[in-house]
Amino acid sequence: MAKRAAIAELLRATARDDAGAPEAAADDVEIVVAYLAGELRQRRTGLGYAALRDLPPPAAGPTLTVAGVDAAFEKMAGLAGPGSAAARAQAAADLFGAATAREQRFLAGLVAGELRQGALDSVVLDALAAAAEVDAEAVRRAVMLRGATGPVARAVLAAVAAGQAPAPALAGFRLEVGRPVRPMLAQSAPDVPAALEKLGVAGAGDGQGPAPAGACLDVKLDGIRIQVHRRGDDVRVFTRSLDDITDRVPEIVAAVRALPVGEAVLDGEALALDEDGTPRPFQETAARSATRAANGAANDAAAVEAASADPPSATAEAELAAQLELVPFFFDVLHADGADLLDAPLRERLKVLERVAPGRTVRRLVTADAAAAQAFFDGAVAERQEGVVVKDLDAPYAAGRRGAGWVKVKPRHTLDLVVLAVEWGSGRRQGWLSNIHLGAQDPEGGFVMLGKTFKGMTDEMLEWQTRRFLELETGRERHVVHLRPEQVVEIAFDGLQRSPRYPGGLALRFARVLRYRDDKTAAEADTIETVRTLAGGG
């Protein structure tokens, strides 16, 4: 509350046009909003955590301006080519050298993406509403539709500064074909019954309460989220973070151009498939989506031959990745031929989706029967899909929110592993041993590390494990404490992936702690053989 008021006051002060230059004040508003939310306006500056290791001593007094700092980052973002690293380092040294100690801390937080002020996008959004004295929901909606807070803040506060009502400025932000909106996100549930419960779908057979309303189950594909905008032949493809990847995915552009709709905004997932339609591992989809597609060489046998010749190099891997095709599957539609559908219930949007993207939709089941829903989930998993998303048929498209309208369910695996080492935490975990290194037993002796995790620990567990692991300490290396391999921990994870980093060539995906097992010794922990079997056939 106090935080929101303080930020609101700062926004009002920034928007006040003291210098008789309304555009400059409006520019400052955009920059300040970004900084408060912990972001730079520049998407990439080339400056990161490592660049903060050797900072010049701070300046004695404050001289930096908002516009000046933004200009400095803009300059760094523009640097490229030989010598750019040195030039960037110099620009960074100039900027930080002109900053006071407090300003240095703030700028470092921005650069590293670790502001740790307990206020990011959402709190800033509330503060903006307070500063302009408008409804926070209306501000949120405008921000989601615009895909960014800065321009909304600029328009609203400029109106206020000019003595006008801010509401019309807010209403001016609409879904626009060609400009991405923040995608709707899903909550998660441990299993299908829990997901149905969360949506308030009673499930069949309980014989009491209101008649089951039914839910929609989508197969959850393990690829990358795409939001596709089409106006005539102009097609643009955006990622979940609203990055424009159109140039990298010509096959998706072509697929969307072939759809029977002139103007549309579609939400979906793209992934690489085998000839029989089985999904390729996520890593291959990710590699492909980070690479430019091979230039018409999708079936160039010579190129494949060259790329697979040993020894395999990073370049060859990238060439292989470029040969893969990404296939789009859509599960929602936000706009179709002049009609905005964000506020329409899912059941309406799905009707439109079937019309505008026939044959390009994810597999789906609408049911009120809990057993049928379970069977659908089991079938999806058997097909090696990631799981399902259970959806409320009456829910609108809640752009930018992890709304209760969508609930994902994925299968969960567990292993009993041994803690090999542990790292000192940071931030609110400072002073606690936090991130644990996990190993499976090697029948030939010793342990094979499969990854790390810091997830699933309560404060109580952190306290306990800090004491316990200090007892098992055998030595230290910087922030890593090595241990006698005696403590067994039950780990949940989503699956195993190929690893270039770990000695077994395997790593856990999304590992988290379920509980420490004091009823098992390290000799009773799972072996690397068990893990390999799991990775091989599931």
Add this chain to the structure above:
DNA sequence: TTCCGACAGTGGGGTCGCAAT
């Protein structure tokens, strides 16, 4: 008054491209 939803924080694995070595 208690309960609960949304957010912030704390990091995980992998991949690419780029510049420096």
Add this chain to the structure above:
DNA sequence: ATTGCGACCCCACTATCGGAA
């Protein structure tokens, strides 16, 4: 060629706080 770094793809989970009930 190899290495280190930044940026981005996929994320899970707990503590906290304000507003809903």
